[in-house]
Amino acid sequence: MTTLSQHEQFSHTTRSYDLTRPVDENLKAKINRIIDANKDNFQYIFVLEDKDLIEKIYNVSDIPDESSLGIPYFPRKNSQLLAPLLLLLVPHGNDQYSSYMAGKTYGHIGLTAIDAGYYTSFCICYDREKAKAIFADKIAPTHWLPLGAIFMGVGHIAPDTMPQTDLRQNLITSSVSKASREYITVLD
C-alpha cells in the first residue's frame, strides 16, 4: 500500500546509495514482472548490477550546466547512477508515446521499490554515443539511444547520509521547491 510520503520520496532523487547492499531477489522478481508486462514498448532492456559496468556509465555522465536556472554549477558526474541496481529501458523512438511508456514503466517500478524500503534515482544527462559504445556488443550499430532512454537507479541509502548527499563529491545538492499550485483546479 503506497502512502503519500512514499510518493514524496519518489519525487526526490538519491545520490548516496549503499553499494555494499544489493537489491534483494524478491524486489528484483517484482521489477522483472513489471518490465515483462511492458516489454513490447522497449527495443532493449538492461538490468545491471556489474559495478565495473556501472562505473563506466557513471564516467560518461556529465551534469549539465543549468546555472541559468539558478542551480550552482561545477563540472561533475551524475552520482545518481552509482546504484547497486541500474535499469535502462530503451524505447523504440523519440515520439511521445515511447517516452511516456518508458516513464510509466519506471513509475510502477519506482513505487514498488520504495514500498519495499528502497530509494530511487534517474539519469538523463549521459552521453548517448559513449553509452552506446559501452553496450556495443548488445545494441545494433544502426540503433541509437532515444531521449526516453533514461537510467533508473534502485538501492538502499548509505547509513548516516541524506539522499541528496553526493558521496563522490562530498556535496549536498538541494531539491527544487514544489511546483506552484496555480496549475491545479479541483471542482466540486
Place this chain on the structure above:
Amino acid sequence: MKQILQQMVEIIHLSPARQAQIYFKVEADAARGTLSVNTATDYFLEERSGPRDDSTKIAEASFHLGLAMGSLEEWLQDERINYNLEEAFKGGYPRVKVTLL
C-alpha cells in the same frame, strides 16, 4: 469521490517532474469523477528555455507524465479503485484523463 480525487491530485503534484521544472496542469471534477492532466507548457518552456528543442521538451515532458501516471496507477491499484485511463498522443504534449468507475 472528492477525497479520492484530492489524493490523486496530491500524487501528481508530488511526482518527480517538479525536479525537472516540468509542471502539470491538473483539473479534478468531483461531479464527473474525472482527473485531467496536461503539461503546463507555458511554464515549462519559460523555465527550460535554452539548448532544448521542441522535440526534446516534448520527449522529456512525456517521460515525466508517464512517471506520474505510473506512480498514480500503483496507488489506484493498491487501493483497489476501479478506473478508466485515456491517454492522448496526437500532436504536441500528451494528455491523460482518469475516470473513476
